[in-house]
Amino acid sequence: xxxxxxxxxxxxxxxxxxxxxxxxxxxxxxxxxxxxxxxxxxxxxxxxxxxxxxxxxxxxxxxxxxxxxxxxxxxxxxxxxxxxxxxxxxxxxxxxxxxxxxxxxxxxxxxxxxxxxxxxxxxxxxxxxxxxxxxxxxxxxxxxxxxxxxxxxxxxxxxxxxxxxxxxxxxxxxxxxxxxxxxxxxxxxxxxxxxxxxxxxxxxxxxxxxxxxxxxxxxxxxxxxxxxxxxxxxxxxxxxxxxxxxxxxxxxxxxxxxxxxxxxxxxxxxxxxxxxxxxxxxxxxxxxxxxxxxxxxxxxxxxxxxxxxxxxxxxxxxxxxxxxxxxxxxxxxxxxxxxxxxxxxxxxxxxxxxxxxxxxxxxxxxxxxxxxxxxxxxxxxxxxxxxxxxxxxxxxxxxxxxxxxxxxxxxxxxxxxxxxxxxxxxxxxxxxxxxxxxxxxxxxxxxxxxxxxxxxxxxxxxxxxxxxxxxxxxxxxxxxxxxxxxxxxxxxxxxxxxxxxxxxxxxx
RNA sequence: GGUCCUGUGGCCGAGUGGCUAGGCUCAGCUCUGCAAAAGCUGCUACUGCGGUUCGAAUCCGCACGGGACCUCCA
Numbered sequence: 001x002x003x004x005x006x007x008x009x010x011x012x013x014x015x016x017x018x019x020x021x022x023x024x025x026x027x028x029x030x031x032x033x034x035x036x037x038x039x040x041x042x043x044x045x046x047x048x049x050x051x052x053x054x055x056x057x058x059x060x061x062x063x064x065x066x067x068x069x070x071x072x073x074x075x076x077x078x079x080x081x082x083x084x085x086x087x088x089x090x091x092x093x094x095x096x097x098x099x100x101x102x103x104x105x106x107x108x109x110x111x112x113x114x115x116x117x118x119x120x121x122x123x124x125x126x127x128x129x130x131x132x133x134x135x136x137x138x139x140x141x142x143x144x145x146x147x148x149x150x151x152x153x154x155x156x157x158x159x160x161x162x163x164x165x166x167x168x169x170x171x172x173x174x175x176x177x178x179x180x181x182x183x184x185x186x187x188x189x190x191x192x193x194x195x196x197x198x199x200x201x202x203x204x205x206x207x208x209x210x211x212x213x214x215x216x217x218x219x220x221x222x223x224x225x226x227x228x229x230x231x232x233x234x235x236x237x238x239x240x241x242x243x244x245x246x247x248x249x250x251x252x253x254x255x256x257x258x259x260x261x262x263x264x265x266x267x268x269x270x271x272x273x274x275x276x277x278x279x280x281x282x283x284x285x286x287x288x289x290x291x292x293x294x295x296x297x298x299x300x301x302x303x304x305x306x307x308x309x310x311x312x313x314x315x316x317x318x319x320x321x322x323x324x325x326x327x328x329x330x331x332x333x334x335x336x337x338x339x340x341x342x343x344x345x346x347x348x349x350x351x352x353x354x355x356x357x358x359x360x361x362x363x364x365x366x367x368x369x370x371x372x373x374x375x376x377x378x379x380x381x382x383x384x385x386x387x388x389x390x391x392x393x394x395x396x397x398x399x400x401x402x403x404x405x406x407x408x409x410x411x412x413x414x415x416x417x418x419x420x421x422x423x424x425x426x427x428x429x430x431x432x433x434x435x436x437x438x439x440x441x442x443x444x445x446x447x448x449x450x451x452x453x454x455x456x457x458x459x460x461x462x463x464x465x466x467x468x469x470x471x472x473x474x475x476x477x478x479x480x481x482x483x484x485x486x487x488x489x490x491x492x493x494x495x496x497x498x499x500x501x502x503x504x505x506x507x508x
Numbered sequence: 509g510g511u512c513c514u515g516u517g518g519c520c521g522a523g524u525g526g527c528u529a530g531g532c533u534c535a536g537c538u539c540u541g542c543a544a545a546a547g548c549u550g551c552u553a554c555u556g557c558g559g560u561u562c563g564a565a566u567c568c569g570c571a572c573g574g575g576a577c578c579u580c581c582a
Contacts, residue, residue, distance in 0.1 A: 014524095030582070038582095045582040086580080171577080173511060178578070180510075222580090244582030249511095251581090274582070275513095281574070285581050339531070340521065345514090345575075352520050355532035362531090365546080393522095401522050405530035415547060419538095479541060486544085497545045506545085 002059045006240075007343060007397045009170060009248065009271035014397055017270065019239045025061045026238035027053065028230040028268075030247055031124070033070040034105040035086040037310040038112055039291040040333075040348070041277040041284040045244045047334060048274045048342035048398075050118040052242070054443050055394050066233050067121040068226060069109075071102040072128045072209050072219055085219065088208040098209050102128075108311035112294045115312060115330040117445045123233050127225035131211045134220040134228045137262055138199040146261035150190050152202030152216040158195040161257050167195075170256060170271060171249040197254055199224050223254040227267070230255075236263045245273035246285075274342045279323075281347060292323060300327035325350050328357065331446050335360045338400040338444055359408070366411035367436055367448065369418050376423035381413050383428040387435050394443065403439060410435060463494070467503050470496075 004017040019025045029049045032038055046067075056063045071087060087098050113120070127134075138154055141147040146161050147154050161167055162175045179194060198221035203210040210217045230238065236259070243252060252271065259267035276283045279290050295312040296303055300321055307316035328336075336356035340346040386406055393402035410432060416422040424432070440446050466485060473481040486496045489505070497504045 032582080033580090042582050048582095171511085173578080177510065242582095246577075246581055249577055250579085276576075276582075278575080283576070283581090287580065336520095344521085347520080349520080351532080355520060357532095359531045362546090396524085399522075401531095402529070405522070408530055412548090419547060421548080474541080477541075483542080490544085495545070498540070498543090499546070500539070504545090 001061075002391055002395050004056075004059065004395050005397055006270050006272060008269075009245075009273050010268075012172070015270070017239075019061065020237065020269070023060075023062055025056050025063045025240065026234035027056070027063055027065045027240040027242065028226070028234055028238065029065070029067045029121070029241070030226060030243035030251065031067040031069050032105075032109055033086065034102045034109065035090055036286065037105060037293055038109045039284065039286070040294055040297060041244075041291065043112065043116060043118075043294060043333075044277045044337050044346060045242075045274045046113065046118050047116060047337050049242050049272075050445060051338065051342075051400060051443065052240075052272070052398055053119060053121075054445060055398060058438065058443055064123070064234065065121040066123045066125065066230060068125050068127065068229050069102075069106060070127045070222075070225060071099075071106075072131075072225075085207060085209055099128075102126075104309060104311075108309060108314075111311050111313060115294070115298065116334055117331070117447055119445070125229045125233065127220065127229070128209070130225060130229050130232065131220065133232055134224045135200070135213050137224060137228045137231070137258065138220075139214065140262045141199060141258060144261055144264075146257075147199055148192065149215055152218060153190060153198060154200040154215055154221075155191050155196045156199055156254065156257060156261065157192060158197070158257065159193045161261055165257070165260055167257055168253065170253050173249065197221060197223060197250075199258070223251055224258060226251070227255050227258040227262070230267065231259065231263075237265060237267055237269065239268075240270045240272060241268040242272040242274070245275055248273060275345045278345050278347045280349070284348075292321070294330075296321050297324065297328055297333060298330055300324045323350060325354070328353055331449075332357045332360050334444070335404075335446060339404055341397075341399060341401055343397075363404075363407060363411050363440070364446075364448065366414045367440065370414050370429070370432055370436060373414065373417045373424065373429060375426035375429055377425065378423055379425045379428045380422045381424065381428070383413075383424070383431045383435075386410060387431065390435060390439050400444065403444075407436075407439060463505050467496075467505065470503070 005014045006017045007013070008015050027049075029046070031046075032042055049067075053063060053065050072085065087101055090096075090101050110120075138147065141156065142149070142154065145157075147156050158167055159175070159179075167175055168178065175195075200213060200215055200218050200220055202216055202218045207219070209219055211219060230241065241252070241255075256267060259265075278284060279292075282288065282290060284291050293303060293310045295310055295315045295317075298312060299317055301317035302319055302321045303310055304316040304318040309315060332353070336353055337346060339356055339359075386409060389406045390403055393399045393406060396402070413422065413424070414432065417424050441448070466489070470482045470485045473479075473485070489496060490508075493508045495506050495508050497506065
């Protein structure tokens with residue numbers, strides 16, 4: 001087993017990863033709230049944890065990866081306790097059942113995850129399917145004395161909790177600072193303390209999603225579902241809990257409080273937080289309105305105002321997207337994301353994407369070349385060392401940018417060998433194939449585009465014919481014809497690449 | 509206002525106190541009927557000012573710039 005170091009938010013340090021059970025890892029990641037379409041910032045988080053999931057498995061762990069779907073109880077104004085359930089609001093506006101909204105966004109979410117080749121988690125629990133567990137946990141917290149009931153609502157008593165436990169252990173903030181940084185908020189009178197948060201909310205008459213509980217009809221608070229579901233599937237203490245770093249001060253802080261308040265011990269050993277995706281240096285978030293959608297990035301087009309859905313397979317597109325010069329393949333997007341470490345902000349721009357795309361294509365081209373090079377008796381490179389470097393990069397808190405730099409070193413070697421400027425033995429070539437398979441495909445999750453099927457075969461045949469005709473023209477020094485073929489194909493979206501051993505072609 | 513993070517070459521982006529990350533751009537070269545593509549080579553940067561140190565992009569202080577959180581957010 002590799003010695004893996006992970007940056008733990010709890011300690012703000014890189015720590016050697018030691019799972020509770022030596023062979024099994026329990027990992028929980030906060031998934032989406034299905035009140036609108038998943039945006040590209042969300043995708044970054046899930047991509048980052050996908051890499052970790054893949055790598056943990058690659059180095060030999062059995063991983064139970066739980067990523068929830070929140071489909072209830074998410075208030076628009078959690079602290080004030082006003083506002084209505086987001087999903088319920090969407091449903092009313094669109095005259096749909098709440099579960100219709102959830103179904104639609106869940107479908108779109110999974111499709112986007114699939115396009116980005118993000119593996120499905122082992123368990124994807126719905127909050128609405130775990131109301132009983134959430135009620136039971138709330139009861140336990142009340143029994144422990146850390147929650148109180150007020151007219152059908154149940155609130156967590158943060159100040160009482162803080163007398164015995166460190167409430168700000170994750171965020172590093174002390175309670176007094178948080179209490180003093182008060183802003184004027186409405187609807188606070190039901191709570192005893194400013195930082196108290198709802199475990200259970202009484203449903204107003206117009207509220208659509210409601211369940212019976214010991215405190216009357218209502219719905220669970222935002223934070224309790226993660227505590228209840230992680231405990232159910234991973235146990236009272238598990239190895240890794242992840243999410244976006246914007247969840248640290250409220251959601252994850254309250255999750256810890258709930259679990260400790262319920263069971264008296266810390267729920268998670270390693271907290272991992274991914275940084276935000278920015279657009280022109282500003283965080284992409286729904287509240288700022290600067291989000292763009294995966295389908296827009298993948299097509300280079302803007303979603304039509306009347307599109308019934310933003311799910312890539314169903315979206316109606318309008319004009320060219322002002323932010324992008326072109327469409328970007330989901331694999332390029334994945335690669336682009338991995339060129340930045342998960343804990344750094346990632347700034348989206350057309351220039352940066354294009355730079356990534358070129359590098360990506362070059363790397364993938366070297367993958368094809370790797371299968372064409374011929375072995376020699378000696379090697380002029382130390383391939384084993386590069387493999388070790390690749391593992392070292394991943395073991396150092398999943399450092400994918402450094403991993404990628406080593407892969408580009410491989411690409412350079414492959415090209416040099418292909419040019420007969422350097423040599424590799426057969427075992428070294430096989431080792432390179434293994435490195436590419438393991439790291440590019442297995443761990444980075446990048447799939448090679450393989451053209452197959454009847455139409456691809458037919459196109460191949462046609463192109464071979466065209467290239468032969470062009471070669472004949474060139475042999476006859478009929479450059480007018482050969483250039484015409486080249487230019488017309490270019491217009492049709494096919495690029496001719498003349499090489500030493502004949503011409504190749506590629507779709508633009 | 510409070511708490512915290514951050515500032516790297518034309519651009520993006522890694523960097524564990526000493527050993528030129530990497531990608532893109534650009535330049536030169538190879539290849540080529542021309543071009544494109546591809547490949548090779550080159551381009552030694554760390555916001556400013558102090559300090560610690562034999563030595564600092566890396567540690568400390570101050571200043572300035574950027575950002576996050578404190579309110580739903582991945």
